[in-house]
Amino acid sequence: MNIQEFQANLFSAALASGFTDVEIYYEKKEVFGCQIFKGEIDQYEIAEDGGVSFRGIFNGKMGYAYTEKIDDASIPFLLDNAKENTLIINDEDSEEIFSGSSHYEHGNFFSTALNEITIPEKIQFIKDVERELLALDPRIVATDYCMIRTESVSRSLSNNKGLSLSDEMNYLYAIVEAIVKDGEETKTSFEFTVSKDFHNLNAKEIAKKAAEEALSQLGSKNIESKEYPVLLRNDAAASLLATYSSNFSAENTQAGISSLKDKLGSQIANQKITIVDDPFLEDGLATRTFDSEGVATKKLTLVESGVLQSLLHNQKTAKKEQAETTGHAHKDSYKSAVKVGPSNLYIEPSELSFEDLLATMGEGILITSLSGLHSGANTVSGDFSLAASGFYVADGKVQYPVNLMTIAGNYYQLLQDVEEIGSDLTFPLSPIGSPSVLVKSLSVTVE
Amino acid sequence: MLSQSLIEDVLTAALSTGGDFSEIFVEDRFTNNFTLQSGKIETCLSGRDFGIGIRVFKGLQSVYAYTTDHSKEGLLKAAKNAAQAISGKSIIQLAPFVHESVENIHPIHLNPQEVDKSRKASIMKNAYDTAKNYHSSISQVTVRYMDEEQNVLIANSEGKFAEDKRVRSRLAIQAVAVRDNQMETGFHGPGAHQGFEFFENLNIDHYANEAARIAVTMLDASPCPSGKFPVIIDNEFGGVIFHEACGHGLEATAVAKDNSVFANRIGEKVAPSIVTYIDDGTIQNEWGSINMDDEGEKARKNVLIENGILKGYLIDKFNSRRMGMESTGSGRRQSFRFAPTSRMTNTYIAPGTSTPEEIIANTEHGIYTKYMGGGQVNPATGDYNFTVMEAYEVKNGKLGKPLKGATLIGNGPKTLQLVDMVGNNLGHGAGMCGSLSGSIPVNVGQPTIRVSEITVGGTKGE
Numbered sequence: 001m002n003i004q005e006f007q008a009n010l011f012s013a014a015l016a017s018g019f020t021d022v023e024i025y026y027e028k029k030e031v032f033g034c035q036i037f038k039g040e041i042d043q044y045e046i047a048e049d050g051g052v053s054f055r056g057i058f059n060g061k062m063g064y065a066y067t068e069k070i071d072d073a074s075i076p077f078l079l080d081n082a083k084e085n086t087l088i089i090n091d092e093d094s095e096e097i098f099s100g101s102s103h104y105e106h107g108n109f110f111s112t113a114l115n116e117i118t119i120p121e122k123i124q125f126i127k128d129v130e131r132e133l134l135a136l137d138p139r140i141v142a143t144d145y146c147m148i149r150t151e152s153v154s155r156s157l158s159n160n161k162g163l164s165l166s167d168e169m170n171y172l173y174a175i176v177e178a179i180v181k182d183g184e185e186t187k188t189s190f191e192f193t194v195s196k197d198f199h200n201l202n203a204k205e206i207a208k209k210a211a212e213e214a215l216s217q218l219g220s221k222n223i224e225s226k227e228y229p230v231l232l233r234n235d236a237a238a239s240l241l242a243t244y245s246s247n248f249s250a251e252n253t254q255a256g257i258s259s260l261k262d263k264l265g266s267q268i269a270n271q272k273i274t275i276v277d278d279p280f281l282e283d284g285l286a287t288r289t290f291d292s293e294g295v296a297t298k299k300l301t302l303v304e305s306g307v308l309q310s311l312l313h314n315q316k317t318a319k320k321e322q323a324e325t326t327g328h329a330h331k332d333s334y335k336s337a338v339k340v341g342p343s344n345l346y347i348e349p350s351e352l353s354f355e356d357l358l359a360t361m362g363e364g365i366l367i368t369s370l371s372g373l374h375s376g377a378n379t380v381s382g383d384f385s386l387a388a389s390g391f392y393v394a395d396g397k398v399q400y401p402v403n404l405m406t407i408a409g410n411y412y413q414l415l416q417d418v419e420e421i422g423s424d425l426t427f428p429l430s431p432i433g434s435p436s437v438l439v440k441s442l443s444v445t446v447e
Numbered sequence: 448m449l450s451q452s453l454i455e456d457v458l459t460a461a462l463s464t465g466g467d468f469s470e471i472f473v474e475d476r477f478t479n480n481f482t483l484q485s486g487k488i489e490t491c492l493s494g495r496d497f498g499i500g501i502r503v504f505k506g507l508q509s510v511y512a513y514t515t516d517h518s519k520e521g522l523l524k525a526a527k528n529a530a531q532a533i534s535g536k537s538i539i540q541l542a543p544f545v546h547e548s549v550e551n552i553h554p555i556h557l558n559p560q561e562v563d564k565s566r567k568a569s570i571m572k573n574a575y576d577t578a579k580n581y582h583s584s585i586s587q588v589t590v591r592y593m594d595e596e597q598n599v600l601i602a603n604s605e606g607k608f609a610e611d612k613r614v615r616s617r618l619a620i621q622a623v624a625v626r627d628n629q630m631e632t633g634f635h636g637p638g639a640h641q642g643f644e645f646f647e648n649l650n651i652d653h654y655a656n657e658a659a660r661i662a663v664t665m666l667d668a669s670p671c672p673s674g675k676f677p678v679i680i681d682n683e684f685g686g687v688i689f690h691e692a693c694g695h696g697l698e699a700t701a702v703a704k705d706n707s708v709f710a711n712r713i714g715e716k717v718a719p720s721i722v723t724y725i726d727d728g729t730i731q732n733e734w735g736s737i738n739m740d741d742e743g744e745k746a747r748k749n750v751l752i753e754n755g756i757l758k759g760y761l762i763d764k765f766n767s768r769r770m771g772m773e774s775t776g777s778g779r780r781q782s783f784r785f786a787p788t789s790r791m792t793n794t795y796i797a798p799g800t801s802t803p804e805e806i807i808a809n810t811e812h813g814i815y816t817k818y819m820g821g822g823q824v825n826p827a828t829g830d831y832n833f834t835v836m837e838a839y840e841v842k843n844g845k846l847g848k849p850l851k852g853a854t855l856i857g858n859g860p861k862t863l864q865l866v867d868m869v870g871n872n873l874g875h876g877a878g879m880c881g882s883l884s885g886s887i888p889v890n891v892g893q894p895t896i897r898v899s900e901i902t903v904g905g906t907k908g909e
Contacts, residue, residue, distance in 0.1 A: 037704060043786065044510040044532045048525070049498075051515060064490075068515045069475075069497035077495060085491035088481070088568040119531075144706050144827055179706060179827050186708075186828045225673055255484055256587050257623060259630070337490040372832040375821030376854050380623055381630040385854035385904050387823070387832030404830050406673075406854045406904025445673040445904035447856055 003052070006070050010054060011160060013075050017083070019056035019063075021097035023159035025292070026052045027334050034123050035147035036130045041123065043147070053334035054078045055097065061086040062095040066334050095316050095338065099161040101296035107280060107289040109169035111196040115152060117172075122148050125203055129176055132207035137180070139218070140211055144177040144188060157294050167289045172198060173429060176206060180214040187220075189213035190369070192429045196283060213368075216391075220401040223392055225445045229364030229419075230407060231357055231393070234436045235428040236367045240384075241347065242432035243377045244411045248275075248302055249328075249340040250317035257380050259412055260308060268308045269415035274348040275303040277312065279327070284344035286431035292338050293329035300326050302345070306415075314340050346433035349425040357422050357438050359396035365444055366391045366398060367407060382411040388444075404447040414439055448473045448600050449499070451544065451608075453519060457501060458541055458604050460526035465535025466503035466510075469526075470603040472741065473499050474783040477560050478595040483571045485587065486579070491564070498783035501526050505533045509765050511786035542606035549739050552746070553732045555614045555642040559594035562643045567592055570618065570646050574655045578622045581659030584666060586630075587623040588659070594643070601743035609743040615734070615888060616645040617877065620655050624662035631668075631851070633661025634818075634836065638734040638877035638888065645732075661818060661837045668851035671838060671905030677813035678855065678901040679806055679841065684819050684876030686795055686891035689724065691824040691831040692859030693717075694891075697751050697759075699766030699777070699789035700883055701826035708829040708860050709757060717757045718863045721799050724752035726761055728776065728792030734877035735793040735890035742778035742787050749775045751794075763789040781885025788884045795892030799869025803895040806868045808844040814853065814903055815839045815846055821878070829859040854904040862898055870895035 007024050014022045028050035035043035051068035056079075063082030067074040126148040134140055149172070156166035173194045180187050191210035195201055232240065252258035260268065269275075279288050279297035291297055293315055301309050313321075314329035317340060330341030358366070367390040377384040385408040392399045422436035454471055461469035475497050482490040499522060500513040512529035514521055559567075571590045578588040597613045617638030624631050635654040639645045680688055693709070701707035709717065718724070728737045728746035737746045742764045750758050762770060763778035766789055778787035807815065815838065822833025834854050840847035875892035 041508050041510075041532065044508070044529075045512070045786070046510075046525075046528045046532075047513045047784070048521070049513070049515055049784065051496075053494075064492055066492070066494035067497070069495055069517065070515075074495065081493035084564050085493060088564050089488050089491055091487045091489045142704060142706060144704075188825055188827045255589075256625075257589075257630075335492070335494055335496075337492055371825075372821075372823045372834065372854065375823070376832065376834040378630075378632065380632055383852055385834065385852050387830070387854065387856045387904075404856055404858075404902075406832070406856050406902075408673075408852060408854070408904055443673065443905075445856075445902065447858075447902040 001071055003070065007158060009072065010075050010078065014056050014079055017079055019058050021160060022056040023097050023157065024052055024054055025334050026156045028154050030152045032119060032122065033147060033149040034126060035145060036126050037143065039127065039131065051334045054082055056082055057097065058083050058086045060094060061089050064337055093316055093320060097159050097161055098163065098294045098315065100163045100294065104289055104296045105280065107167055107287060109167065109287045111170055114170055114172055114196045114198055117198045122150065125201065126174060128203035129174060129207050132204050133176060133178055133211055136207060136211045137215060139180045139182050139215060140178055141181045142179045144179055146176045148174045157290065163294050165290045165294055169287055171196060171285065174206060176210045178210040178214040180218060182218045185218055187214050187217040194283065194285065194429060217389065217401045220403045222403050223446055227441045228444050229361050230439045230442045231361050231364060231366045232437045232439065233366060233368045234422065234424045234426040234434055236370050237437040238426060238428050238430065238432055238434035239370055239373055240411065241434050242430055243373045244379060245342055245345055245432055246379055248312050248342065250311040250313045250321065251340040253311060254317060254320060259382055260311065263308050266308060267306050268412065269303055269306040270418040271306040272350065272421050273303055273306050273415060273418055274301065275345065276301050276348060277342050277345045279343035281344040284431055285427065286343040288343060291327045291329040292331045295325050295327045295329060297327040297343060312340050312342055314338060342431065344431045346425060347421065347435060349423045349435040350421040352420055352422050354422055354424055354436055357420055357436055358393055358398065360420055361393055361438055362396055363394045365402065366393050384409060384411060402446060406445045407442045409442040417441070448475055448598065453522065454602050455541060457522050457526045458602065460523050461501055461503045461530050462539060462604060463537050464530040464533045465538050466505045466530065466533050467539055468504040468604055470502045470601065471499060472783055473600040474597065476595060476597040479559065479567065479593065481567060481571060481592040483575055483590040486575060488568055488571065496782060499525070500783040501529050502786055503529050503533060504765060507769055508533065509786065513783050539604065541604050544602065544608040545606045547607065547609040549609050549611050551738055552729060553640045553736055553738065557643040558596060558614060559616060559643045560596050570651065574618060574620050574651050577652045577655035578620055578659040581656055582663045584624045584626055584663055585622055585659050586625040589621045591619040593617045607743045609739060611738050613640065613737065614642050615640055616643065618646065618649065620658040622659040622662040624666050626666050629666060631662045631665035633658040636877060639732050640734060640736045641732045664837060664849050665851050668849035671850040671853035671903060673903060673905040675900050675902050677810055677897060677899050679810060679813060679815045679895065679897045681817045682870065682872050682894050683874035684891060685816065686876065686893035687819045687822055687833060687878065689796055689893060690791065690794055690891040691822040691833055692862050693724065694791050694794050695824045696826045696829060696859055697761055699760055699762040699770060702760050703766040703769040706827045712757050713759065715757050716755050717860060718752055718755040719866055720755040721869045722752060722755055722863065722866050723797035725750050725797055726791050726794045730793050733793045733875060733890050734888050735791070737792060740776045740778045741780045742774070744774050744776040744778065746792065747776045761789045761791060763787055779884060779887050781887055785884040790882060790884060790887055791880060791889050793875060793890035793892065795873060795875060796869065796894065796896060798871050798873040798894045801868050801870050803870050803872055806870055806895055806897050807841060807846060809868065810841045810897065811843060813841045814850065815841050824859060831859050832856045852905055855901050856904055857901050862901060865899045866896055867899045868897035
């Protein structure tokens with residue numbers, strides 16, 4: 001059964017059974033992934049994926065349901081569940097089906113050239129990455145993951161108010177995790193690349209970066225546990241920002257679980273910090289022309305020179321504050337409810353090179369990766385205590401790797417304590433990006 | 448869910464280019480996810496996940512295709528896509544199906560899909576009211592309700608044809624306490640491989656009060672000191688430390704490629720003799736329990752470490768080829784979107800002889816962790832980290848003031864060697880575990896244990 005036919009049948013059955021406004025959201029995805037281990041194909045994945053969600057107003061309340069089985073039998077399933085769900089929802093701030101924005105920017109997120117790259121070409125590329133990597137140094141013993149993946153995603157949203165939108169995007173990424181061993185010491189590194197320009201990818205370069213990252217960690221030493229100035233490398237800084245990005249959601253401030261509540265217009269960060277959200281960012285992983293309610297998206301400045309300028313809103317949160325939606329209604333997929341979420345959100349880079357930042361810090365700790373973010377960072381209070389890897393820096397130069405550490409502090413304090421921002425903006429396989437960030441001090445404990 | 452002849456066609460198409468094994472996994476899952484916040488039920492999500500995963504092996508090559516298109520053409524296309532990754536001539540034929548009746552060892556009395564949603568709502572409201580009324584400083588309570596019915600059919604070219612129904616129920620309560628500019632949270636999330644009777648028999652007030660109590664207690668907590676300390680870890684969810692520190696390193700995913708610190712060490716002493724570590728998918732109605740794994744292998748009890756000696760690993764069908772060892776019924780996956788791999792079920796440290804009181808009384812100076820947060824491990828290095836939700840200082844054999852902001856870091860195999868007391872109060876806690884084959888329900892468990900030294904990263908200097 002095709003989706004147009006399904007939609008027509010669903011809408012007429014819904015309106016006949018008492019729904020007043022109705023919407024269907026449809027997602028379709030094509031996936032290819034391949035993982036190499038010691039020159040052979042270890043895992044190979046190919047998929048056609050997708051599903052629909054239905055939203056409809058029944059007795060003034062919004063009901064939801066979704067299905068991945070698109071057939072006539074699913075129609076009563078969707079309608080019955082959506083209807084029953086409206087009976088137990090008791091949120092007086094009701095959601096609405098949107099009639100449309102006046103203008104939608106065109107987005108060019110789909111590369112036909114990328115779509116034409118053949119599976120054997122992709123496999124050869126990732127085999128090359130592994131071969132180059134293993135040849136670089138005898139201490140490189142294996143890869144944990146060495147994989148390539150492409151995805152194309154198309155989305156469409158239609159409702160009975162005449163709105164009918166769609167967009168599509170595709171991307172490719174390659175990941176390699178190198179394992180290096182020297183005597184008793186084992187270290188790993190994680191290197192990735194995201195691109196639409198397959199022919200400009202360089203297997204040797206990716207392999208070299210992964211090797212250098214892993215090898216540089218060997219020979220780690222103990223240092224005194226105390227407060228140090230900390231330089232968060234771009235990828236580590238981005239992962240921390242990603243963890244705290246939900247605090248920019250008006251849904252969280254309204255629920256009282258974000259410390260940015262009532263902070264509009266206040267200085268929440270050092271004046272060197274500007275944070276923007278750009279749904280049209282080139283090669284961004286969360287590019288979109290319309291949000292999950294069908295509202296046109298546009299670039300938004302959240303923090304300008306340290307001052308909180310805007311939160312992220314959908315229609316419902318905006319209505320509560322007599323504001324306009326910012327086009328940040330978000331659902332992870334057709335399985336989710338409409339919440340609020342960023343598109344491509346990042347700290348704007350400055351002019352300073354990474355070396356400049358090291359020189360400015362003089363003595364301190366360079367943090368290159370953080371782990372335990374899902375549990376060690378309290379998104380409500382801002383407190384964090386995270387496992388970290390990195391290097392001791394003295395005289396403005398990296399000296400040696402440090403044993404496993406934890407760094408602890410408070411994210412809101414950290415934003416105030418930022419001393420410099422680098423020029424090296426990166427998006428570590430994520431729609432949330434950052435340049436390297438130099439922080440006055442954090443508490444560092446070394447194992 | 449699909450006709451037997453269509454399944455045969457799909458398995459045969461998957462083998463058409465020389466694969467030596469093919470498998471089909473059909474999943475039809477019904478879920479309800481509700482969220483209550485600020486006293487109101489804000490989100491009600493109900494849905495049906497339906498899709499098919501097709502897997503082909505040739506030697507040590509594994510190919511996986513999945514699709515939500517359940518038409519005959521869609522399925523045959525997916526099977527052919529998978530077969531395309533292999534080049535050669537068909538070498539084997541399907542063995543005739545042997546229909547297995549999988550014994551249901553986790554009785555379900557009331558299927559949640561047949562329960563009126565208003566009864567689910569009232570359970571959420573009870574939890575909310577109890578937690579909200581615990582103390583005036585509780586500013587926000589979020590209650591999540593989840594139930595699911597997952598129907599699976601697994602058939603393969605070796606003649607396996609098995610079906611199973613898994614029903615799971617879970618309630619998660621998060622409380623936020625506020626005083627001045629300080630916000631603290633407490634959490635409890637009990638769950639079971641059980642029907643709606645789970646909620647009816649659950650002491651909801653107990654869990655709601657505990658979530659609120661943790662948040663309120665942490666308002667008065669001092670910053671945790673940093674340094675190396677003896678650490679006492681309470682039972683139940685405390686077991687997350689060994690889930691991270693050694694459970695993941697015992698999964699074939701890491702062991703088969705020699706990427707685990709535990710690889711090639713069967714028979715070696717990897718822990719003190721008071722440590723026995725077990726993964727048991729057969730415990731009745733536990734959250735991580737299964738009747739059969741996602742490759743159709745019967746659930747079993749696997750002793751991984753016995754009296755300190757490494758006895759075995761958790762092995763799935765594909766890795767069993769690389770390792771030359773039998774599958775242990777540990778092939779699990781989040782959904783049809785993932786090829787299965789070796790995963791834990793209910794993993795725990797077996798009880799010892801000390802009482803929890805003795806363990807505390809025998810500790811002169813250290814940290815007692817009552818509730819753990821989550822954690823993470825790098826199986827290649829064994830380095831782990833995890834956070835403590837509720838901790839206390841231990842001084843002269845007695846519990847002292849509450850501490851906040853503690854993170855424990857270390858190396859799994861080393862920490863395992865430092866376990867010096869094991870309590871007699873085994874308990875289990877429910878969690879979700881994320882790895883290669885997605886996010887799956889698991890239990891972690893242990894009695895109260897003591898580790899003679901762990902590095903604690905706190906917010907206060909030494």
